[in-house]
Structure formats: C-alpha cells, structure tokens
Amino acid sequence: MKAVLDLISAWAVPLFLLGIPLYGWARGVKVYESFVEGAKEGFEVGVRIIPYLVAILAVVGAFRASGAMDALARLVAPVTAPVGLPAEVLPLVVVRPLSGGGATGVVGEIMNSLGPDSYAGRLASLIHGSSETTFYVLAVYFGAVGIHKIRHALWAGLIADLAGVVASVIIAGILWG
Amino acid sequence: MNLLWLLLIAVAFVVAAFTGRTSEMGNAALQSATDAVTLALGLVGGMALWLGLMRIAEKAGLVALLARAARPLFARLFPEVPPDHPAMSSILMNIAANMLGIGNAATPLGIKAMLELQSLNAKKDTASDAMVMFLAINTSSVTLIPATIIALRAKTGSADPAEIIGPGILATACSTAAGIAAALLLKRFFRKEEG
Numbered sequence: 001m002k003a004v005l006d007l008i009s010a011w012a013v014p015l016f017l018l019g020i021p022l023y024g025w026a027r028g029v030k031v032y033e034s035f036v037e038g039a040k041e042g043f044e045v046g047v048r049i050i051p052y053l054v055a056i057l058a059v060v061g062a063f064r065a066s067g068a069m070d071a072l073a074r075l076v077a078p079v080t081a082p083v084g085l086p087a088e089v090l091p092l093v094v095v096r097p098l099s100g101g102g103a104t105g106v107v108g109e110i111m112n113s114l115g116p117d118s119y120a121g122r123l124a125s126l127i128h129g130s131s132e133t134t135f136y137v138l139a140v141y142f143g144a145v146g147i148h149k150i151r152h153a154l155w156a157g158l159i160a161d162l163a164g165v166v167a168s169v170i171i172a173g174i175l176w177g
Numbered sequence: 178m179n180l181l182w183l184l185l186i187a188v189a190f191v192v193a194a195f196t197g198r199t200s201e202m203g204n205a206a207l208q209s210a211t212d213a214v215t216l217a218l219g220l221v222g223g224m225a226l227w228l229g230l231m232r233i234a235e236k237a238g239l240v241a242l243l244a245r246a247a248r249p250l251f252a253r254l255f256p257e258v259p260p261d262h263p264a265m266s267s268i269l270m271n272i273a274a275n276m277l278g279i280g281n282a283a284t285p286l287g288i289k290a291m292l293e294l295q296s297l298n299a300k301k302d303t304a305s306d307a308m309v310m311f312l313a314i315n316t317s318s319v320t321l322i323p324a325t326i327i328a329l330r331a332k333t334g335s336a337d338p339a340e341i342i343g344p345g346i347l348a349t350a351c352s353t354a355a356g357i358a359a360a361l362l363l364k365r366f367f368r369k370e371e372g
Contacts (some may be wrong), residue, residue, distance in 0.1 A: 009277045016282075020230045024237035031233050039225035045288055046221030053213040059185045061209025066202040089241025096333055098330035108329055116335035125330060125341040129323035130348035134316040140220070141312055142304065144255050144288040145295040149303040152363035153312050160356030161316035167351035171344045 045144045053144025057133050060098045069094050084173045085165070088113075088120045092127055097161050100133040123172040130164030132157070188222035221283060228362075231267070240266045254357065255307045257297070264293030268311055274317050284365035287315060310360045318349050 063069065073090045082088055088110055095102040112126045134157035137165045142150055193202040234240050243266035251258070251265050258264050267290035274283035290311060298305045323345060330338035 009279060009322070012274075012277060012279060013282060016230060020234045020237070020239065023239055024233040027237040029233055029236040034236050035229035037229075038235075039229035041232075041292075042225035042228035042285065043221055045228075045292070046217055046224055049220070050214055050217045053217050054210045055182070057213040057216075058206045058210040059182060059189075061212075062193075062206040063185050063189040063204045065198065065205030066189035067187050067196045067198055068192040071192055073197045074287045103330070106327060107326065108333075111333040111335075113331060114228070116330040116338070121330075121333075121335075122341060125323070125326045126345055126348050128326050129320060129341065129345040130318055130352045132316040133316040137316050138312060140189065140284065141287060141291050141315070142308075145291045146306050147295070147302060147308070148178070149300075149369040151304045151309055152360065153304055153309045154178065155363055156309060156313035156356055156359040157316035159359040160313060160352045163355030164317065164348055164352030167348040171348055175344060 006029055010147050048146060049140055049143040052139045052148075053136075056139040060135060064095075064099065064102065069098075084169045084177060085123075086120050089124050089127065093165050096127065097129045097134040097158060100136060103128060103133070119172065119176050122176050123168060126168035126172055130168055131161040134158060134161055185354070194244055204304050215276065223281050224285040224288060227282060231286070232291055237265060242266075243269055257305070258294070258307050259297075262293065264290055264297065264307070267293050272319055275315065278320050278322050278324050281321055287311075306360075306364050307363065311356070313356035313360035314353060319352040319353055320349065321346060 023033070024031045024034065072169075073094050073116060077087045077090055079163065080090055085093070090112070092106045095106055105123045106126050111121050113119045116122070116125070134154070138150060138153055138157060142148070142153070189202055190199075193199045218291055231240070240263045241261055244261050244263060247265045247269040248260045250261060251268065255265070255268070268284055271286040271290050274280075274286055291308065294305060294308050294311065295301065297307070322342060326341065327338045331340070
C-alpha cells in the first residue's frame with residue numbers, strides 16, 4: 001500500500017507536467033500562451049491573499065507568544081487526561097488548527113522526550129495526520145477569492161479537527177492503550 | 178469571524194499582561210505578519226505553475242472530462258454546482274493531491290477550485306454552501322501517507338515508523354465524515370444574509 005502510494009507521489013507531478021501540455025498540443029491548444037495566461041492569474045491570487053494571511057497569522061502569532069495557548073492547555077488538562085489524552089499531547093490539539101509549524105514542533109518534542117513508539121508518540125502521530133491547520137487553510141482559500149463572510153466554514157473545520165482527535169484517542173486506546 | 182478574531186487578540190493581551198510577556202506578544206505579531214507575506218509570495222510560483230497547466234488542460238477539454246468522472250461522487254456533496262463545471266475537476270484534483278500528500282500542488286489546485294466556485298457564487302463577499310463543503314473536506318485532512326510524521330518517527334528511532342498509516346487513515350476518515358456532516362447540518366443556521 002505504502003510503496004504504491006509512494007510511487008504515485010513520486011511520478012504524479014512529472015507526469016502532469018508532460019501529460020497536460022502534450023494532450024493540449026495534440027488537441028490544437030496553443031500550450032505556451034495558455035500556460036502564461038493561467039500563470040498570470042496565479043500571481044494575482046498570491047498577492048490578493050496577503051492581507052488575509054497577515055490578519056490571521058499575526059493574531060495567531062501574538063496568541064501563541066502571550067502564553068495563552070499553554071494556559072488553555074493547563075486549564076483543560078484535568079478533564080482530558082482521564083479519557084486517554086495525556087497532558088503532553090494536549091498542546092498539540094490546541095496548536096494544530098492555528099499553526100502547522102507549531103504543531104509539527106510539538107510532535108517532535110513529544111517524540112524526542114517520550115519516544116515515537118510511546119502511547120503519547122503514537123497518539124500525537126494520529127492526531128497530526130487526521131487534522132489540518134484550519135485557520136491557515138481558510139485564510140488562504142477565502143483570501144484568494146476575497147471572501148470575508150465565511151459563514152459556518154470555521155466551525156465545520158474545527159468540528160472536523162475535533163472529530164479527528166476523538167477518533168485518534170479511541171483508536172490509540174484500542175491498539176496501544 | 179469578527180468576534181473570534183477580536184477574542185484571540187483580547188485573550189492574548191490579557192494573558193500577556195499577567196505573564197509579563199507583552200513585548201514578546203508584540204514582537205510575535207510583527208514577525209508573524211512578515212512571515213505571512215513571505216509565505217504568500219512563496220505560494221506565487223507554485224500557483225502560477227499549476228494555474229498555467231490547468232489553463233492548458235481546460236482548453237484541451239481535459240477539465241470537463243475529469244468533471245464528468247467526478248460526477249457520481251460530487252453531485253451529492255455539491256448539489257448547486259453544475260455537473261460538468263470546471264470547479265468539479267479542480268476539487269477532484271485538489272483532493273487527490275492532498276490524499277497523495279503533494280501539498281505544493283494541492284494548494285494551487287484548491288485555490289483554482291475556489292476561483293471556479295466564486296464564479297458561481299451570487300454574493301461575492303459571502304461563502305457559498307459549496308465552498309464551505311469543499312473547505313470542510315479540505316481542513317479535515319484526507320492525507321493517506323503523513324510523510325512529515327513518518328519522517329519524524331524514523332528520525333527519533335521508531336521501530337516501525339509507518340505503523341501509523343492504517344490507523345491514521347481510519348482517524349482521518351472519521352474527521353472527514355464529521356466535517357462533511359457539520360457542513361451539511363450547520364448551513365441552515367448560517368444563512369447567506371448573515372456574516
């Protein structure tokens with residue numbers, strides 16, 4: 001399974017790079033001109049995202065640096081520890097939706113201090129893999145189209161993250177608890 | 178979103194005042210703002226490359242072909258998107274790239290999908306149901322092989338770095354299902370008129 005997927009991952013981009021222009025050329029598309037036309041749009045989108053990304057990342061950065069995240073983790077630790085979510089893994093749950101680099105850092109810390117094959121190490125692996133940097137994703141994707149009224153998108157994203165955590169705790173509990 | 182944004186700042190301010198980390202908080206805000214620009218500019222190259230390729234694919238009729246292939250699965254999730262619309266193929270390609278863990282291809286394709294969905298959107302400043310559904314799937318993570326984590330496990334001396342793949346797929350399926358359910362159930366409480 002993993003070998004097959006690795007193989008696909010390694011070949012996918014080069015195949016697209018060759019396949020799409022080749023197919024286009026065969027269908028009589030002016031490939032170079034079309035490419036440049038589309039690429040122009042890519043540049044505009046990149047610039048359009050900037051204010052949205054600054055708004056989210058600056059606030060998330062301030063939130064982390066203030067120590068609020070640690071305070072939040074300490075606050076809920078007495079409740080979550082008995083259900084199979086140890087205090088060491090809790091910061092990951094709090095950081096994960098806010099900061100991708102931060103989350104990877106927390107997982108690294110857990111693996112360094114407790115080992116990757118400990119209960120905490122395995123649980124952290126599952127949680128990291130089943131959730132996303134929701135705030136960042138929303139800022140980039142909604143920023144790209146200039147949308148600021150995002151309706152229930154944040155809640156749906158956070159609920160998905162939370163479900164990932166709950167599922168990870170249950171699965172880790174059954175397999176390694 | 179307005180309230181939450183303000184809340185994050187307010188909580189950070191209060192905690193920083195109590196812990197004496199106000200200067201750290203200020204510096205972090207400025208540093209993160211700078212990083213945000215670097216990050217956005219870093220996306221430009223990949224975005225230009227993929228949107229360029231997608232434009233060729235569109236003109237060659239490849240995009241419409243893909244959209245038709247995605248139809249059986251996506252017709253239910255995105256009922257207001259016409260079945261042959263290019264948005265469908267961008268969504269399909271984004272999800273496929275995410276599954277394979279090709280992150281630097283997934284983001285531009287996802288943005289392409291958002292641009293297509295925005296062309297169908299009646300209120301340009303407000304998210305459509307289809308956008309929320311798409312992002313719910315996206316933020317739930319659909320990665321089959323979490324490459325970063327496996328590398329980290331290998332580096333820290335795991336006996337079997339890849340053992341988390343199977344359980345991981347199960348966990349991420351749960352989060353994706355929850356995301357889809359939340360997008361479906363919550364939409365009636367967040368009508369388009371509101372923020």
